[in-house]
Amino acid sequence: MKNKKIGKKYIIHSYKHNGKIHRAWDEAVLLEETKEYLVFGNNCTKVTEADGRSWKTKEPAIMYFFFNRWFNIIGQLKKDGIYYYCNMASPFLIEDNAIKYIDYDLDLRVFSNGNIKILDKGEYKYHKIKMNYNESIDIILKKELDSLIDMVKKKEIAFNEENIKKYYEKYKKIKNNEKKAI
DSSP states (O other), X not given: OOOOOTTOEXXXXXXXXXXXXXXXXXXXXXXXXXXXXXXXXXXXXXXXXXXXXXXXXXXXXXXXXXXXXXXXXXXXXXXXXXXXXXXXXXOOEEETTEEEEEEEEEEEEEOTTSOEEEEOHHHHHHHHHHTTOOHHHHHHHHHHHHHHHHHHHHTOGGGSHHHHHHXXXXXXXXXXXXXXXX
């Protein structure tokens, strides 16, 4: 996984536990590689749902995908501040130029004022039964959700707004250089 090219474009594929595609994003530009995670950026990118419907994101986003954590973090740069959308998900892998992970329904929303809300508990309970999540996945996800909430409270990694702003500036610079090269 080491030595990915900064500025390289990837796509993102989110799957469900049953192996079916859940959602896909057309672009994620690599901004940083660390021992723990990769950081990507995008802006107004096309998102395609499993049923074929598509839409575009409304604002720039900085995304953290972790090698050994069961979540990913999206920092959304909105007009009134940075919001976070965190997916409880398997660690990612990159295959065929796509970032791939399994989405486990539960999400964490962090508002610009720091308030936290856990989303989609009902969907998680439903899919846990329907897709037969085993007990170890349930234990891991609950532990990782607690860890994620702790990261929010401590303003670590993605939850440090200066990090999001720094990566957004890097993203803009890469995109500007692309335009100049055309």
